Amino acid sequence: GFEVDDSSLTQAISTLRKQLQDSTKSPQYVKTVPKRGYQLICNVERATPFMSGDTLVAEEEALEAEDVSVELPTDSHVDEVSPLKSTVTETKSAPSVAKQVKPQSRWAMRIMLVLALLIPLCVVLFTNPAESKFRQVAVYDNTPVKTPINHPDLSEWYPSIEQCVKRYNAAHATVAPVEV
Structure with a gap:
């Protein structure tokens, strides 16, 4: 109460x-x-x-x-x-x-x-999380581009991906990525 x-x-x-x-x-x-x-x-x-x-x-x-x-x-x-x-x-x-x-x-x-x-x-x-398996899609400026195996097709994005990788490598020549 x-x-x-x-x-x-x-x-x-x-x-x-x-x-x-x-x-x-x-x-x-x-x-x-x-x-x-x-x-x-x-x-x-x-x-x-x-x-x-x-x-x-x-x-x-x-x-x-x-x-x-x-x-x-x-x-x-x-x-x-x-x-x-x-x-x-x-x-x-x-x-x-x-x-x-x-x-x-x-x-x-x-x-x-x-x-x-x-x-x-x-x-x-x-x-433990399941480790993802990747497949290589393309190589631009000696930089391999990989995507997970279960990812949908990226063929329409290849030109944009290539442009991004090349611009990044040009702007950051000393720290270029090993793979994307």
Whole structure:
């Protein structure tokens, strides 16, 4: 549980609606009351008894006796303590179901995380890429031009390749490439 102040009330209700998958058009849990605030419109049952020893039956009777609706002002100036604040404070004593994670599922999650990190690392470290085999296409200015065997035909590009190799060799005569 947590306390909600007036500045974050709209965001908190929006988050609550998302978690409950509650629509604003036809709500099942939280209804917006114009110029007043919000109203809880669903039935509420306590899953675990209070720590003080109250039973589940006594709590259900108390819930049936009182109205379950909670109205909150939407004005930014509030002189009274909001009923939601006390309601949220009461639920702090009940243990959260979402926070109770079994140790077995924690270990399973840790193992999956380690595997998710180790598998790609093993693939990168322990596999060698296949070496490409090349075929010689042409020789320009004593510079062989090679292409991978599985590469498509470059015969239309031969004039452009020849021009590039010759210009490069002319501009960089001392550092001419051994092969391209």
